Amino acid sequence: MIILGINAFGYSPSACLVRDGKLLSFCQEERFTRFKGSHGMFPSHTVKWCLEKHRLTLQDVDLIAFSWGCRKFPWKMLRHLAKVRLKLIGQSTFSYKSSIHQRSNLISSLEHIYLYSPSTIMRKTRDNLRSYGHKGPIPPIEFVDHHLSHAYQTFYQSCFQRASVLVVDGSGEEKCVSGFSFTENGHSNVFSLDIPQSLGWYYSGFTSYLGFRPNRDEGKMMGLAAFGEKRKENNPWFEVFDKILKVTDNGFELDPTYFKFGGNEYHPRFTDKLVRLITSHNRDLQPVGVDELIDFNGKKNHKYLLDDYVNLAYAVQTRLEEAMASLARFLVKKTSINNICLAGGVSMNCKVNSYILKDSGINDIFVHPASTDDGSCIGAAFYLSKEMGYNPRNILKNVQLGPSFKNDEVEKTIKRCNLSYSIPDDISLEVAKLIHKGKIVGWFQGGCEMGARALGGRSIVASTMFKGIKAKINSNIKRREQWRPYCPSISSKYKENYFKEPVETPFMILARSATEKLLSAAPDTVHVDGSVRPQTVEETVLPQWHSLLEHTQQLNGHPLVLNTSLNIRGEPMACHPYEAINYLFTTGLDALAIEDFLISK
Numbered sequence: 001m002i003i004l005g006i007n008a009f010g011y012s013p014s015a016c017l018v019r020d021g022k023l024l025s026f027c028q029e030e031r032f033t034r035f036k037g038s039h040g041m042f043p044s045h046t047v048k049w050c051l052e053k054h055r056l057t058l059q060d061v062d063l064i065a066f067s068w069g070c071r072k073f074p075w076k077m078l079r080h081l082a083k084v085r086l087k088l089i090g091q092s093t094f095s096y097k098s099s100i101h102q103r104s105n106l107i108s109s110l111e112h113i114y115l116y117s118p119s120t121i122m123r124k125t126r127d128n129l130r131s132y133g134h135k136g137p138i139p140p141i142e143f144v145d146h147h148l149s150h151a152y153q154t155f156y157q158s159c160f161q162r163a164s165v166l167v168v169d170g171s172g173e174e175k176c177v178s179g180f181s182f183t184e185n186g187h188s189n190v191f192s193l194d195i196p197q198s199l200g201w202y203y204s205g206f207t208s209y210l211g212f213r214p215n216r217d218e219g220k221m222m223g224l225a226a227f228g229e230k231r232k233e234n235n236p237w238f239e240v241f242d243k244i245l246k247v248t249d250n251g252f253e254l255d256p257t258y259f260k261f262g263g264n265e266y267h268p269r270f271t272d273k274l275v276r277l278i279t280s281h282n283r284d285l286q287p288v289g290v291d292e293l294i295d296f297n298g299k300k301n302h303k304y305l306l307d308d309y310v311n312l313a314y315a316v317q318t319r320l321e322e323a324m325a326s327l328a329r330f331l332v333k334k335t336s337i338n339n340i341c342l343a344g345g346v347s348m349n350c351k352v353n354s355y356i357l358k359d360s361g362i363n364d365i366f367v368h369p370a371s372t373d374d375g376s377c378i379g380a381a382f383y384l385s386k387e388m389g390y391n392p393r394n395i396l397k398n399v400q401l402g403p404s405f406k407n408d409e410v411e412k413t414i415k416r417c418n419l420s421y422s423i424p425d426d427i428s429l430e431v432a433k434l435i436h437k438g439k440i441v442g443w444f445q446g447g448c449e450m451g452a453r454a455l456g457g458r459s460i461v462a463s464t465m466f467k468g469i470k471a472k473i474n475s476n477i478k479r480r481e482q483w484r485p486y487c488p489s490i491s492s493k494y495k496e497n498y499f500k501e502p503v504e505t506p507f508m509i510l511a512r513s514a515t516e517k518l519l520s521a522a523p524d525t526v527h528v529d530g531s532v533r534p535q536t537v538e539e540t541v542l543p544q545w546h547s548l549l550e551h552t553q554q555l556n557g558h559p560l561v562l563n564t565s566l567n568i569r570g571e572p573m574a575c576h577p578y579e580a581i582n583y584l585f586t587t588g589l590d591a592l593a594i595e596d597f598l599i600s601k
């Protein structure tokens, strides 16, 4: 039974192939199109790659699993939207001018409902597959509820036999929060919250307010919030926030008229009512424009770095953590299962995940590394596999399920570029020696990683022992904001030495507190509040990546490297050797270790 999982036309299009319940391959479309996120597209390249990799054609596919419950469109969703709008009449205030924007929000909601009706999706899927040369009949398309897809994705890639499963994102079809109880025998829905009770909307609303891009820069917002930690006693926003997002015993209550339901002069992600609320407490806190700069002691820097905006970001993040922990506590109380699996875009917030682990009576946690919609196609395919009688258990250890390249393919590419190279006996040792001398090296080994983090497949590595290495990577390679820290990859054997409350965190999705030792060995990987987002590396899972850490330890005493993704700001991670070579010659990278080959400048 071959199932092609597809996440298309929304956020982070992706595809995967599952045979008899086993996940064979997965990739995000952006890695092929080179267009960050590739939102709204169909994963044509990924489908083609998945099939070709396993020498299959579309005729070999038994079912297509689409991770969106299109059967609810249009009528059920129209009824739901009408109900929500009727309930909010009188609550959302707007001016004559801003009502134009409110009408355009309504029109875009209606367009969305039309786009996801089964006949439209089937036609668009067929057209996209045909245009990429797939012949013959299109396999039957089954639509799987979006939150159920997320839930299957995370439960069946965890190692838990039983788990509470919490899914929180912007929204699925109509659901914004879903709590499930899962065992090997099946699942039951414990509770759910519908549109407009969306924590994703809340967070991306404020992400936009502070001048970041929604559905892309939420991680920056989380990073900015950490600067407010030291001033938390004097933070004026907590009381104000009770009007916006109130934490309750069984989760939270959100007032949606501050976000999508109401007129907006500034941004479709938040309403004028939110601007009025914020500026009535501090009239200087107008919404920030993307990349808006102001003068800081004679130097231009981002406006959102002003103390007042930082305090606001801190309150936004803290309230999200409390709301998520309350949801988790409530779910565990209902299911009596204290292992929890998370998925949905909000679980990409590693501070939230740590807070849940610390404050919700949880025994253990699994967070799927592709928790935004990219990973939902895996869950949809798992769901159908289970329905067909297969066990979709795929414990996730190694995330390098994307395109990989053999040595002969890499050599051909290098030669086509007229480049000279060497083939060291031990590429890990060679890279360790280079970074020990202060060089910054591209690391291209094995398959592309799933999710947003570089975890040993497409990385940029450097020694953490050099003062100013972060500034050098920021200005010469990544071109990203100087205030953001980088992450360390650490041998799992030594995690106790480098972060407090040591747990395995192989996917960089849990924040930890740095020990003094980490602070002195790798200051550029510790954020201003003392937190760190490490990757723990097990020798059995990633032997070559681990070997780099061991060689580094022999040279400088610490089994860790600074690890960031092999890309530049605004671009997806490198996928093909050409892209890695391009980064070598268009940035300040000193060398590239690409499979067995070392290319130096």
Ligand SMILES: [Fe+2]
Pocket: 146, 150, 169, 170, 171, 172, 344, 345, 372, 373, 376
């Ligand atoms: Fe989602």
